[in-house]
Amino acid sequence: MRLGPTGHARARTSVVVAVLVAFCATLLTAGSADAAERRKDGLTGYAFDARCAPTQEQMDAWLTSSPFWGVGVYIGGSTLSCRPTPTDPGQPHLDATWVAAQRAHGWRVLPIWVGPQASCQTGYGDLITPDPTGAYAAADAQGRAEASAAVARAGELGLPSRTTLWYDLEGGFDVANDDCRRSALRFLSGWTSQLHALGFRSGVYSSVSAGIHALDNADNLSPGSYEMPDQVWYAWYNGRATADIDPQWVRGSTWAGQRIHQYEAHVPALYGGVLLTIDRNYLELDGGSQPPRSFLGCGRTRLDFGSYPRLRTGSRGPRVAALQCLLRKGARYHSKLDGRYDRDVVRAVTRFQRRHDLRPTGKADRATWTVLFSAGSTPLMKVGSAGESALRLQRALRAAGARAVKATGVVNVRTTTAVSRLQRRVGLDPTGVVTPETWAALQAGEG
Known part of the structure:
Protein backbone atom coordinates (compact mmCIF):
# COMPACT_ATOMS: atom_id res chain seq x y z
CA MET A 1 0.00 0.00 0.00
CA ASP A 286 -13.95 -17.38 1.43
CA GLY A 287 -12.33 -20.76 1.03
CA GLY A 288 -11.16 -20.06 -2.50
CA SER A 289 -12.73 -20.87 -5.86
CA GLN A 290 -14.80 -24.03 -5.68
CA PRO A 291 -15.22 -26.67 -8.42
CA PRO A 292 -18.60 -28.12 -9.38
CA ARG A 293 -19.97 -30.81 -7.12
CA SER A 294 -20.00 -33.44 -9.87
CA PHE A 295 -17.72 -34.11 -12.82
CA LEU A 296 -19.99 -36.73 -14.36
CA GLY A 297 -22.37 -36.21 -17.24
CA CYS A 298 -25.81 -37.66 -17.97
CA GLY A 299 -26.03 -38.91 -14.40
CA ARG A 300 -23.06 -41.27 -14.07
CA THR A 301 -21.10 -40.98 -17.31
CA ARG A 302 -17.39 -40.28 -17.15
CA LEU A 303 -16.33 -37.39 -19.39
CA ASP A 304 -12.67 -36.85 -18.50
CA PHE A 305 -9.91 -38.85 -20.15
CA GLY A 306 -6.22 -38.44 -20.87
CA SER A 307 -6.96 -38.02 -24.57
CA TYR A 308 -9.88 -37.88 -26.98
CA PRO A 309 -8.86 -39.96 -30.00
CA ARG A 310 -10.67 -40.18 -33.31
CA LEU A 311 -13.70 -42.46 -33.00
CA ARG A 312 -15.63 -44.14 -35.80
CA THR A 313 -18.09 -46.92 -36.54
CA GLY A 314 -17.12 -49.97 -34.52
CA SER A 315 -15.38 -48.05 -31.72
CA ARG A 316 -16.36 -49.10 -28.23
CA GLY A 317 -15.73 -48.14 -24.66
CA PRO A 318 -16.15 -45.34 -22.11
CA ARG A 319 -15.03 -42.62 -24.55
CA VAL A 320 -17.87 -43.56 -26.87
CA ALA A 321 -20.26 -43.39 -23.91
CA ALA A 322 -18.91 -39.90 -23.15
CA LEU A 323 -19.48 -38.94 -26.80
CA GLN A 324 -23.04 -40.26 -26.65
CA CYS A 325 -23.67 -38.22 -23.50
CA LEU A 326 -22.40 -35.03 -25.15
CA LEU A 327 -24.50 -35.74 -28.24
CA ARG A 328 -27.66 -35.93 -26.15
CA LYS A 329 -27.36 -32.22 -25.49
CA GLY A 330 -25.67 -31.15 -28.71
CA ALA A 331 -27.39 -33.29 -31.34
CA ARG A 332 -30.61 -34.65 -29.82
CA TYR A 333 -29.21 -38.15 -29.49
CA HIS A 334 -31.78 -40.30 -27.68
CA SER A 335 -30.34 -43.79 -27.84
CA LYS A 336 -28.64 -45.70 -25.04
CA LEU A 337 -25.29 -44.71 -23.56
CA ASP A 338 -23.94 -48.18 -24.29
CA GLY A 339 -20.45 -47.23 -25.44
CA ARG A 340 -21.01 -48.53 -28.98
CA TYR A 341 -20.36 -46.39 -32.05
CA ASP A 342 -23.31 -47.51 -34.16
CA ARG A 343 -25.47 -45.98 -36.88
CA ASP A 344 -27.39 -43.79 -34.42
CA VAL A 345 -24.12 -42.29 -33.22
CA VAL A 346 -22.92 -41.73 -36.79
CA ARG A 347 -26.13 -39.90 -37.64
CA ALA A 348 -25.97 -37.76 -34.51
CA VAL A 349 -22.31 -36.86 -35.10
CA THR A 350 -23.00 -35.99 -38.74
CA ARG A 351 -25.97 -33.82 -37.74
CA PHE A 352 -23.87 -32.04 -35.12
CA GLN A 353 -21.00 -31.46 -37.58
CA ARG A 354 -23.31 -29.94 -40.20
CA ARG A 355 -24.90 -27.68 -37.63
CA HIS A 356 -21.48 -26.34 -36.57
CA ASP A 357 -19.94 -26.03 -40.04
CA LEU A 358 -17.59 -28.96 -39.54
CA ARG A 359 -16.78 -31.52 -42.19
CA PRO A 360 -19.73 -34.01 -41.95
CA THR A 361 -17.78 -37.25 -41.77
CA GLY A 362 -19.75 -38.93 -39.00
CA LYS A 363 -16.44 -39.53 -37.22
CA ALA A 364 -15.58 -37.94 -33.90
CA ASP A 365 -12.34 -36.14 -34.66
CA ARG A 366 -10.48 -33.55 -32.59
CA ALA A 367 -12.49 -30.60 -33.89
CA THR A 368 -15.77 -32.37 -33.14
CA TRP A 369 -14.73 -33.16 -29.57
CA THR A 370 -13.56 -29.56 -29.08
CA VAL A 371 -16.86 -28.10 -30.29
CA LEU A 372 -18.93 -30.57 -28.26
CA PHE A 373 -17.14 -29.65 -25.05
CA SER A 374 -17.06 -25.88 -25.62
CA ALA A 375 -20.68 -25.49 -26.78
CA GLY A 376 -22.73 -23.16 -24.59
CA SER A 377 -22.35 -19.76 -22.98
CA THR A 378 -19.22 -17.66 -23.46
CA PRO A 379 -18.36 -16.01 -20.11
CA LEU A 380 -15.20 -14.03 -19.50
CA MET A 381 -12.81 -16.28 -17.57
CA LYS A 382 -9.45 -15.89 -15.81
CA VAL A 383 -7.50 -17.63 -13.08
CA GLY A 384 -10.03 -18.27 -10.32
CA SER A 385 -13.10 -18.63 -12.53
CA ALA A 386 -14.90 -21.80 -11.51
CA GLY A 387 -17.90 -23.99 -12.20
CA GLU A 388 -19.41 -25.76 -15.18
CA SER A 389 -18.01 -23.21 -17.64
CA ALA A 390 -14.50 -23.83 -16.30
CA LEU A 391 -15.01 -27.55 -16.88
CA ARG A 392 -16.23 -26.93 -20.43
CA LEU A 393 -13.20 -24.76 -21.13
CA GLN A 394 -10.67 -27.20 -19.71
CA ARG A 395 -12.18 -30.19 -21.49
CA ALA A 396 -12.31 -28.33 -24.79
CA LEU A 397 -8.67 -27.29 -24.46
CA ARG A 398 -7.63 -30.86 -23.67
CA ALA A 399 -9.64 -32.19 -26.60
CA ALA A 400 -7.89 -29.62 -28.79
CA GLY A 401 -4.53 -31.05 -27.78
CA ALA A 402 -3.55 -29.24 -24.56
CA ARG A 403 -2.54 -32.37 -22.64
CA ALA A 404 -1.21 -30.37 -19.65
CA VAL A 405 -4.70 -29.08 -18.86
CA LYS A 406 -6.69 -31.08 -16.35
CA ALA A 407 -10.43 -30.77 -15.79
CA THR A 408 -10.47 -29.37 -12.25
CA GLY A 409 -13.44 -27.04 -12.58
CA VAL A 410 -11.28 -24.09 -11.49
CA VAL A 411 -9.28 -22.08 -14.01
CA ASN A 412 -5.62 -22.16 -13.00
CA VAL A 413 -2.32 -21.03 -14.50
CA ARG A 414 -2.01 -24.19 -16.61
CA THR A 415 -5.40 -23.44 -18.11
CA THR A 416 -4.57 -19.82 -18.97
CA THR A 417 -1.20 -20.86 -20.41
CA ALA A 418 -3.03 -23.20 -22.78
CA VAL A 419 -5.48 -20.40 -23.57
CA SER A 420 -2.58 -18.10 -24.48
CA ARG A 421 -1.17 -20.72 -26.84
CA LEU A 422 -4.55 -21.20 -28.47
CA GLN A 423 -5.01 -17.45 -28.86
CA ARG A 424 -1.59 -17.14 -30.50
CA ARG A 425 -2.40 -19.95 -32.96
CA VAL A 426 -5.69 -18.40 -34.04
CA GLY A 427 -4.39 -14.84 -34.30
CA LEU A 428 -5.77 -13.38 -31.05
CA ASP A 429 -3.86 -11.33 -28.48
CA PRO A 430 -2.36 -14.02 -26.19
CA THR A 431 -3.60 -12.60 -22.89
CA GLY A 432 -4.70 -15.88 -21.33
CA VAL A 433 -8.05 -14.24 -20.60
CA VAL A 434 -10.91 -16.28 -22.03
CA THR A 435 -12.90 -13.76 -24.05
CA PRO A 436 -15.93 -14.41 -26.30
CA GLU A 437 -13.50 -14.43 -29.23
CA THR A 438 -11.56 -17.24 -27.56
CA TRP A 439 -14.73 -19.21 -27.01
CA ALA A 440 -15.66 -18.61 -30.65
CA ALA A 441 -12.38 -20.20 -31.76
CA LEU A 442 -13.05 -23.28 -29.63
CA GLN A 443 -16.66 -23.48 -30.77
CA ALA A 444 -15.43 -23.44 -34.37
CA GLY A 445 -13.17 -26.41 -33.65
CA GLU A 446 -9.96 -24.39 -33.93
CA GLY A 447 -6.89 -24.95 -31.86
Whole structure:
Protein backbone atom coordinates (compact mmCIF):
# COMPACT_ATOMS: atom_id res chain seq x y z
CA MET A 1 0.00 0.00 0.00
CA ARG A 2 1.17 3.51 -0.67
CA LEU A 3 0.20 6.24 1.74
CA GLY A 4 0.64 9.97 1.40
CA PRO A 5 3.32 12.10 3.04
CA THR A 6 2.80 13.64 6.45
CA GLY A 7 1.51 16.86 4.97
CA HIS A 8 -1.46 15.03 3.44
CA ALA A 9 -2.55 13.49 6.74
CA ARG A 10 -4.56 15.80 8.96
CA ALA A 11 -4.40 15.26 12.71
CA ARG A 12 -7.75 15.50 14.42
CA THR A 13 -8.54 17.93 17.20
CA SER A 14 -9.75 16.83 20.62
CA VAL A 15 -8.98 13.25 19.66
CA VAL A 16 -9.20 11.79 23.16
CA VAL A 17 -12.64 13.26 23.80
CA ALA A 18 -13.91 12.15 20.41
CA VAL A 19 -12.76 8.58 20.66
CA LEU A 20 -14.05 8.19 24.22
CA VAL A 21 -17.47 9.39 23.09
CA ALA A 22 -17.40 6.88 20.26
CA PHE A 23 -16.33 4.16 22.67
CA CYS A 24 -19.23 4.81 25.03
CA ALA A 25 -21.70 4.98 22.18
CA THR A 26 -20.81 1.51 20.97
CA LEU A 27 -20.47 -0.41 24.25
CA LEU A 28 -24.10 -1.51 24.24
CA THR A 29 -24.00 -3.20 20.85
CA ALA A 30 -20.44 -4.52 20.65
CA GLY A 31 -20.76 -7.28 23.24
CA SER A 32 -23.37 -9.29 21.35
CA ALA A 33 -22.02 -8.75 17.87
CA ASP A 34 -21.55 -11.89 15.77
CA ALA A 35 -18.85 -12.27 13.15
CA ALA A 36 -20.18 -11.67 9.66
CA GLU A 37 -21.30 -14.81 7.85
CA ARG A 38 -19.02 -16.67 5.47
CA ARG A 39 -19.61 -15.65 1.86
CA LYS A 40 -20.41 -18.30 -0.71
CA ASP A 41 -18.56 -16.68 -3.61
CA GLY A 42 -15.06 -17.90 -2.79
CA LEU A 43 -12.24 -16.74 -5.05
CA THR A 44 -8.66 -17.80 -5.70
CA GLY A 45 -6.71 -15.62 -8.09
CA TYR A 46 -4.98 -12.32 -8.75
CA ALA A 47 -5.78 -8.82 -7.51
CA PHE A 48 -4.18 -5.42 -7.86
CA ASP A 49 -4.33 -2.07 -6.14
CA ALA A 50 -3.11 1.28 -7.39
CA ARG A 51 -2.71 4.56 -5.54
CA CYS A 52 -6.13 5.67 -6.77
CA ALA A 53 -9.01 3.69 -8.22
CA PRO A 54 -8.59 3.47 -12.01
CA THR A 55 -11.10 5.17 -14.29
CA GLN A 56 -13.88 3.18 -15.92
CA GLU A 57 -12.03 3.19 -19.23
CA GLN A 58 -8.92 1.78 -17.56
CA MET A 59 -10.93 -0.87 -15.72
CA ASP A 60 -12.65 -1.92 -18.94
CA ALA A 61 -9.30 -2.30 -20.71
CA TRP A 62 -7.88 -4.41 -17.90
CA LEU A 63 -11.03 -6.51 -17.57
CA THR A 64 -10.43 -8.30 -20.86
CA SER A 65 -6.63 -8.25 -20.91
CA SER A 66 -5.27 -8.59 -17.36
CA PRO A 67 -5.20 -11.65 -15.08
CA PHE A 68 -6.87 -9.76 -12.23
CA TRP A 69 -10.30 -10.45 -10.78
CA GLY A 70 -9.78 -8.37 -7.62
CA VAL A 71 -9.23 -4.62 -7.33
CA GLY A 72 -8.22 -2.79 -4.16
CA VAL A 73 -9.92 0.59 -3.81
CA TYR A 74 -9.12 3.27 -1.23
CA ILE A 75 -12.45 4.60 0.02
CA GLY A 76 -11.40 6.97 2.81
CA GLY A 77 -9.59 7.70 6.06
CA SER A 78 -7.44 10.49 7.45
CA THR A 79 -4.19 9.10 6.04
CA LEU A 80 -5.54 8.45 2.56
CA SER A 81 -3.13 9.75 -0.07
CA CYS A 82 -5.54 9.79 -2.98
CA ARG A 83 -6.99 13.25 -2.39
CA PRO A 84 -7.65 15.97 -4.96
CA THR A 85 -4.89 18.59 -5.20
CA PRO A 86 -4.17 21.38 -7.70
CA THR A 87 -2.08 18.88 -9.70
CA ASP A 88 -3.84 15.59 -8.90
CA PRO A 89 -7.55 14.94 -9.50
CA GLY A 90 -7.56 12.04 -7.04
CA GLN A 91 -10.44 9.73 -7.86
CA PRO A 92 -13.56 11.84 -8.50
CA HIS A 93 -15.06 8.98 -10.51
CA LEU A 94 -15.22 6.72 -7.42
CA ASP A 95 -18.92 6.60 -6.60
CA ALA A 96 -21.74 4.08 -6.36
CA THR A 97 -22.06 3.93 -10.15
CA TRP A 98 -18.37 3.01 -10.49
CA VAL A 99 -18.60 0.32 -7.82
CA ALA A 100 -21.77 -1.15 -9.33
CA ALA A 101 -20.19 -1.28 -12.78
CA GLN A 102 -17.14 -3.21 -11.53
CA ARG A 103 -19.24 -5.67 -9.55
CA ALA A 104 -21.51 -6.24 -12.54
CA HIS A 105 -18.45 -7.09 -14.65
CA GLY A 106 -17.27 -9.67 -12.14
CA TRP A 107 -14.61 -7.72 -10.25
CA ARG A 108 -14.17 -8.44 -6.54
CA VAL A 109 -13.94 -4.92 -5.13
CA LEU A 110 -11.69 -4.72 -2.05
CA PRO A 111 -12.53 -1.47 -0.17
CA ILE A 112 -9.61 -0.09 1.89
CA TRP A 113 -9.81 2.42 4.76
CA VAL A 114 -6.62 4.12 5.92
CA GLY A 115 -6.76 6.17 9.08
CA PRO A 116 -4.62 6.46 12.24
CA GLN A 117 -1.37 4.53 12.20
CA ALA A 118 0.57 2.79 14.99
CA SER A 119 1.60 5.23 17.72
CA CYS A 120 5.32 4.52 17.27
CA GLN A 121 5.23 5.10 13.52
CA THR A 122 6.98 8.14 12.16
CA GLY A 123 5.88 10.34 9.32
CA TYR A 124 2.12 10.22 9.91
CA GLY A 125 -0.02 13.04 11.23
CA ASP A 126 -2.76 10.83 12.69
CA LEU A 127 -1.76 8.14 15.19
CA ILE A 128 -3.44 5.58 17.40
CA THR A 129 -3.63 6.74 21.01
CA PRO A 130 -1.12 4.71 23.10
CA ASP A 131 -2.72 5.55 26.47
CA PRO A 132 -3.03 2.21 28.38
CA THR A 133 -5.86 3.47 30.61
CA GLY A 134 -8.79 1.06 30.68
CA ALA A 135 -6.92 -1.58 28.69
CA TYR A 136 -6.30 0.93 25.89
CA ALA A 137 -9.93 2.05 25.83
CA ALA A 138 -9.12 5.16 23.80
CA ALA A 139 -7.50 3.07 21.04
CA ASP A 140 -10.48 0.73 21.05
CA ALA A 141 -12.84 3.68 20.66
CA GLN A 142 -10.72 5.04 17.81
CA GLY A 143 -11.01 1.75 15.98
CA ARG A 144 -14.78 1.69 16.45
CA ALA A 145 -15.10 5.27 15.23
CA GLU A 146 -13.05 4.46 12.12
CA ALA A 147 -15.24 1.42 11.45
CA SER A 148 -18.41 3.51 11.71
CA ALA A 149 -17.00 6.06 9.28
CA ALA A 150 -15.93 3.31 6.87
CA VAL A 151 -19.39 1.73 6.95
CA ALA A 152 -20.98 5.09 6.23
CA ARG A 153 -18.69 5.54 3.22
CA ALA A 154 -19.37 1.98 2.09
CA GLY A 155 -23.07 2.81 2.14
CA GLU A 156 -22.47 5.85 -0.06
CA LEU A 157 -20.64 3.61 -2.54
CA GLY A 158 -23.40 1.01 -2.59
CA LEU A 159 -21.29 -1.75 -1.03
CA PRO A 160 -23.62 -4.34 0.52
CA SER A 161 -23.55 -5.60 4.07
CA ARG A 162 -21.22 -8.54 4.75
CA THR A 163 -18.62 -6.89 2.51
CA THR A 164 -15.13 -7.04 4.01
CA LEU A 165 -13.80 -3.56 4.78
CA TRP A 166 -10.00 -3.51 4.98
CA TYR A 167 -8.06 -1.41 7.47
CA ASP A 168 -4.62 -0.38 6.22
CA LEU A 169 -2.19 -0.45 9.15
CA GLU A 170 1.19 0.15 7.59
CA GLY A 171 4.09 -2.04 8.72
CA GLY A 172 7.45 -0.84 9.90
CA PHE A 173 6.44 -0.11 13.49
CA ASP A 174 8.20 -1.60 16.50
CA VAL A 175 6.20 -4.63 17.66
CA ALA A 176 8.51 -4.87 20.69
CA ASN A 177 7.13 -1.52 21.94
CA ASP A 178 4.39 -2.73 24.28
CA ASP A 179 2.19 0.38 24.25
CA CYS A 180 2.53 0.75 20.47
CA ARG A 181 1.70 -2.91 19.79
CA ARG A 182 -1.09 -3.27 22.33
CA SER A 183 -2.81 -0.04 21.38
CA ALA A 184 -2.67 -1.10 17.72
CA LEU A 185 -4.16 -4.48 18.61
CA ARG A 186 -6.90 -2.85 20.67
CA PHE A 187 -7.60 -0.41 17.84
CA LEU A 188 -7.96 -3.26 15.35
CA SER A 189 -10.11 -5.21 17.79
CA GLY A 190 -12.42 -2.19 18.08
CA TRP A 191 -12.47 -1.91 14.28
CA THR A 192 -13.49 -5.55 13.94
CA SER A 193 -16.08 -5.47 16.74
CA GLN A 194 -17.82 -2.43 15.33
CA LEU A 195 -17.83 -3.76 11.77
CA HIS A 196 -19.45 -6.96 12.99
CA ALA A 197 -22.01 -4.96 14.97
CA LEU A 198 -22.85 -3.01 11.81
CA GLY A 199 -23.15 -6.12 9.62
CA PHE A 200 -19.81 -5.99 7.79
CA ARG A 201 -16.76 -8.21 7.85
CA SER A 202 -13.36 -7.14 9.02
CA GLY A 203 -10.11 -7.26 7.10
CA VAL A 204 -6.68 -5.98 8.10
CA TYR A 205 -3.79 -5.11 5.80
CA SER A 206 -0.28 -4.87 7.22
CA SER A 207 3.22 -6.26 6.93
CA VAL A 208 3.48 -9.99 7.66
CA SER A 209 6.20 -9.19 10.21
CA ALA A 210 4.37 -6.29 11.90
CA GLY A 211 0.58 -5.97 12.12
CA ILE A 212 -0.28 -9.48 10.93
CA HIS A 213 2.39 -11.05 13.14
CA ALA A 214 1.15 -9.05 16.14
CA LEU A 215 -2.43 -10.20 15.53
CA ASP A 216 -1.54 -13.87 15.17
CA ASN A 217 0.83 -13.82 18.12
CA ALA A 218 -1.81 -12.23 20.35
CA ASP A 219 -4.43 -14.75 19.24
CA ASN A 220 -1.99 -17.59 19.94
CA LEU A 221 -0.71 -16.42 23.32
CA SER A 222 -3.83 -14.70 24.64
CA PRO A 223 -6.84 -16.11 22.78
CA GLY A 224 -10.00 -14.07 23.22
CA SER A 225 -8.24 -10.93 24.40
CA TYR A 226 -8.77 -9.24 21.05
CA GLU A 227 -11.41 -9.76 18.39
CA MET A 228 -9.63 -11.06 15.31
CA PRO A 229 -10.36 -9.92 11.73
CA ASP A 230 -12.14 -12.31 9.39
CA GLN A 231 -9.49 -11.93 6.70
CA VAL A 232 -5.93 -10.64 6.41
CA TRP A 233 -3.98 -8.94 3.63
CA TYR A 234 -0.25 -9.15 4.21
CA ALA A 235 2.75 -7.54 2.58
CA TRP A 236 5.47 -10.14 2.01
CA TYR A 237 7.52 -9.25 -1.02
CA ASN A 238 8.87 -12.64 -2.01
CA GLY A 239 7.63 -12.40 -5.61
CA ARG A 240 5.56 -15.59 -5.30
CA ALA A 241 1.93 -15.50 -6.33
CA THR A 242 0.54 -17.82 -3.66
CA ALA A 243 -1.60 -17.52 -0.56
CA ASP A 244 1.15 -19.12 1.55
CA ILE A 245 2.33 -17.23 4.58
CA ASP A 246 5.73 -16.91 6.24
CA PRO A 247 5.78 -19.37 9.20
CA GLN A 248 8.51 -17.27 10.81
CA TRP A 249 5.83 -14.67 11.59
CA VAL A 250 2.40 -16.31 11.30
CA ARG A 251 1.13 -19.83 11.97
CA GLY A 252 0.43 -21.70 8.76
CA SER A 253 -3.16 -22.56 9.70
CA THR A 254 -4.19 -19.05 10.70
CA TRP A 255 -6.67 -17.41 8.31
CA ALA A 256 -6.26 -20.31 5.87
CA GLY A 257 -8.57 -19.65 2.93
CA GLN A 258 -9.01 -16.04 4.05
CA ARG A 259 -5.82 -14.33 2.87
CA ILE A 260 -4.50 -11.85 0.35
CA HIS A 261 -0.76 -11.89 -0.27
CA GLN A 262 0.81 -8.71 -1.59
CA TYR A 263 3.88 -10.18 -3.24
CA GLU A 264 5.15 -7.24 -5.35
CA ALA A 265 4.88 -3.51 -4.68
CA HIS A 266 4.91 -0.42 -6.86
CA VAL A 267 5.53 -2.10 -10.20
CA PRO A 268 4.46 -0.87 -13.67
CA ALA A 269 1.93 -3.06 -15.45
CA LEU A 270 0.66 -2.72 -19.02
CA TYR A 271 -2.55 -4.46 -20.10
CA GLY A 272 -4.86 -3.55 -22.95
CA GLY A 273 -2.70 -0.56 -23.79
CA VAL A 274 -3.20 0.94 -20.32
CA LEU A 275 -0.15 1.44 -18.07
CA LEU A 276 -0.66 1.63 -14.30
CA THR A 277 1.68 1.44 -11.34
CA ILE A 278 0.28 -1.19 -9.00
CA ASP A 279 0.85 -3.59 -6.15
CA ARG A 280 0.39 -7.22 -7.21
CA ASN A 281 -1.57 -9.54 -4.96
CA TYR A 282 -2.68 -13.14 -4.88
CA LEU A 283 -5.82 -13.95 -2.95
CA GLU A 284 -7.69 -16.89 -1.52
CA LEU A 285 -10.88 -15.64 0.07
CA ASP A 286 -13.95 -17.38 1.43
CA GLY A 287 -12.33 -20.76 1.03
CA GLY A 288 -11.16 -20.06 -2.50
CA SER A 289 -12.73 -20.87 -5.86
CA GLN A 290 -14.80 -24.03 -5.68
CA PRO A 291 -15.22 -26.67 -8.42
CA PRO A 292 -18.60 -28.12 -9.38
CA ARG A 293 -19.97 -30.81 -7.12
CA SER A 294 -20.00 -33.44 -9.87
CA PHE A 295 -17.72 -34.11 -12.82
CA LEU A 296 -19.99 -36.73 -14.36
CA GLY A 297 -22.37 -36.21 -17.24
CA CYS A 298 -25.81 -37.66 -17.97
CA GLY A 299 -26.03 -38.91 -14.40
CA ARG A 300 -23.06 -41.27 -14.07
CA THR A 301 -21.10 -40.98 -17.31
CA ARG A 302 -17.39 -40.28 -17.15
CA LEU A 303 -16.33 -37.39 -19.39
CA ASP A 304 -12.67 -36.85 -18.50
CA PHE A 305 -9.91 -38.85 -20.15
CA GLY A 306 -6.22 -38.44 -20.87
CA SER A 307 -6.96 -38.02 -24.57
CA TYR A 308 -9.88 -37.88 -26.98
CA PRO A 309 -8.86 -39.96 -30.00
CA ARG A 310 -10.67 -40.18 -33.31
CA LEU A 311 -13.70 -42.46 -33.00
CA ARG A 312 -15.63 -44.14 -35.80
CA THR A 313 -18.09 -46.92 -36.54
CA GLY A 314 -17.12 -49.97 -34.52
CA SER A 315 -15.38 -48.05 -31.72
CA ARG A 316 -16.36 -49.10 -28.23
CA GLY A 317 -15.73 -48.14 -24.66
CA PRO A 318 -16.15 -45.34 -22.11
CA ARG A 319 -15.03 -42.62 -24.55
CA VAL A 320 -17.87 -43.56 -26.87
CA ALA A 321 -20.26 -43.39 -23.91
CA ALA A 322 -18.91 -39.90 -23.15
CA LEU A 323 -19.48 -38.94 -26.80
CA GLN A 324 -23.04 -40.26 -26.65
CA CYS A 325 -23.67 -38.22 -23.50
CA LEU A 326 -22.40 -35.03 -25.15
CA LEU A 327 -24.50 -35.74 -28.24
CA ARG A 328 -27.66 -35.93 -26.15
CA LYS A 329 -27.36 -32.22 -25.49
CA GLY A 330 -25.67 -31.15 -28.71
CA ALA A 331 -27.39 -33.29 -31.34
CA ARG A 332 -30.61 -34.65 -29.82
CA TYR A 333 -29.21 -38.15 -29.49
CA HIS A 334 -31.78 -40.30 -27.68
CA SER A 335 -30.34 -43.79 -27.84
CA LYS A 336 -28.64 -45.70 -25.04
CA LEU A 337 -25.29 -44.71 -23.56
CA ASP A 338 -23.94 -48.18 -24.29
CA GLY A 339 -20.45 -47.23 -25.44
CA ARG A 340 -21.01 -48.53 -28.98
CA TYR A 341 -20.36 -46.39 -32.05
CA ASP A 342 -23.31 -47.51 -34.16
CA ARG A 343 -25.47 -45.98 -36.88
CA ASP A 344 -27.39 -43.79 -34.42
CA VAL A 345 -24.12 -42.29 -33.22
CA VAL A 346 -22.92 -41.73 -36.79
CA ARG A 347 -26.13 -39.90 -37.64
CA ALA A 348 -25.97 -37.76 -34.51
CA VAL A 349 -22.31 -36.86 -35.10
CA THR A 350 -23.00 -35.99 -38.74
CA ARG A 351 -25.97 -33.82 -37.74
CA PHE A 352 -23.87 -32.04 -35.12
CA GLN A 353 -21.00 -31.46 -37.58
CA ARG A 354 -23.31 -29.94 -40.20
CA ARG A 355 -24.90 -27.68 -37.63
CA HIS A 356 -21.48 -26.34 -36.57
CA ASP A 357 -19.94 -26.03 -40.04
CA LEU A 358 -17.59 -28.96 -39.54
CA ARG A 359 -16.78 -31.52 -42.19
CA PRO A 360 -19.73 -34.01 -41.95
CA THR A 361 -17.78 -37.25 -41.77
CA GLY A 362 -19.75 -38.93 -39.00
CA LYS A 363 -16.44 -39.53 -37.22
CA ALA A 364 -15.58 -37.94 -33.90
CA ASP A 365 -12.34 -36.14 -34.66
CA ARG A 366 -10.48 -33.55 -32.59
CA ALA A 367 -12.49 -30.60 -33.89
CA THR A 368 -15.77 -32.37 -33.14
CA TRP A 369 -14.73 -33.16 -29.57
CA THR A 370 -13.56 -29.56 -29.08
CA VAL A 371 -16.86 -28.10 -30.29
CA LEU A 372 -18.93 -30.57 -28.26
CA PHE A 373 -17.14 -29.65 -25.05
CA SER A 374 -17.06 -25.88 -25.62
CA ALA A 375 -20.68 -25.49 -26.78
CA GLY A 376 -22.73 -23.16 -24.59
CA SER A 377 -22.35 -19.76 -22.98
CA THR A 378 -19.22 -17.66 -23.46
CA PRO A 379 -18.36 -16.01 -20.11
CA LEU A 380 -15.20 -14.03 -19.50
CA MET A 381 -12.81 -16.28 -17.57
CA LYS A 382 -9.45 -15.89 -15.81
CA VAL A 383 -7.50 -17.63 -13.08
CA GLY A 384 -10.03 -18.27 -10.32
CA SER A 385 -13.10 -18.63 -12.53
CA ALA A 386 -14.90 -21.80 -11.51
CA GLY A 387 -17.90 -23.99 -12.20
CA GLU A 388 -19.41 -25.76 -15.18
CA SER A 389 -18.01 -23.21 -17.64
CA ALA A 390 -14.50 -23.83 -16.30
CA LEU A 391 -15.01 -27.55 -16.88
CA ARG A 392 -16.23 -26.93 -20.43
CA LEU A 393 -13.20 -24.76 -21.13
CA GLN A 394 -10.67 -27.20 -19.71
CA ARG A 395 -12.18 -30.19 -21.49
CA ALA A 396 -12.31 -28.33 -24.79
CA LEU A 397 -8.67 -27.29 -24.46
CA ARG A 398 -7.63 -30.86 -23.67
CA ALA A 399 -9.64 -32.19 -26.60
CA ALA A 400 -7.89 -29.62 -28.79
CA GLY A 401 -4.53 -31.05 -27.78
CA ALA A 402 -3.55 -29.24 -24.56
CA ARG A 403 -2.54 -32.37 -22.64
CA ALA A 404 -1.21 -30.37 -19.65
CA VAL A 405 -4.70 -29.08 -18.86
CA LYS A 406 -6.69 -31.08 -16.35
CA ALA A 407 -10.43 -30.77 -15.79
CA THR A 408 -10.47 -29.37 -12.25
CA GLY A 409 -13.44 -27.04 -12.58
CA VAL A 410 -11.28 -24.09 -11.49
CA VAL A 411 -9.28 -22.08 -14.01
CA ASN A 412 -5.62 -22.16 -13.00
CA VAL A 413 -2.32 -21.03 -14.50
CA ARG A 414 -2.01 -24.19 -16.61
CA THR A 415 -5.40 -23.44 -18.11
CA THR A 416 -4.57 -19.82 -18.97
CA THR A 417 -1.20 -20.86 -20.41
CA ALA A 418 -3.03 -23.20 -22.78
CA VAL A 419 -5.48 -20.40 -23.57
CA SER A 420 -2.58 -18.10 -24.48
CA ARG A 421 -1.17 -20.72 -26.84
CA LEU A 422 -4.55 -21.20 -28.47
CA GLN A 423 -5.01 -17.45 -28.86
CA ARG A 424 -1.59 -17.14 -30.50
CA ARG A 425 -2.40 -19.95 -32.96
CA VAL A 426 -5.69 -18.40 -34.04
CA GLY A 427 -4.39 -14.84 -34.30
CA LEU A 428 -5.77 -13.38 -31.05
CA ASP A 429 -3.86 -11.33 -28.48
CA PRO A 430 -2.36 -14.02 -26.19
CA THR A 431 -3.60 -12.60 -22.89
CA GLY A 432 -4.70 -15.88 -21.33
CA VAL A 433 -8.05 -14.24 -20.60
CA VAL A 434 -10.91 -16.28 -22.03
CA THR A 435 -12.90 -13.76 -24.05
CA PRO A 436 -15.93 -14.41 -26.30
CA GLU A 437 -13.50 -14.43 -29.23
CA THR A 438 -11.56 -17.24 -27.56
CA TRP A 439 -14.73 -19.21 -27.01
CA ALA A 440 -15.66 -18.61 -30.65
CA ALA A 441 -12.38 -20.20 -31.76
CA LEU A 442 -13.05 -23.28 -29.63
CA GLN A 443 -16.66 -23.48 -30.77
CA ALA A 444 -15.43 -23.44 -34.37
CA GLY A 445 -13.17 -26.41 -33.65
CA GLU A 446 -9.96 -24.39 -33.93
CA GLY A 447 -6.89 -24.95 -31.86
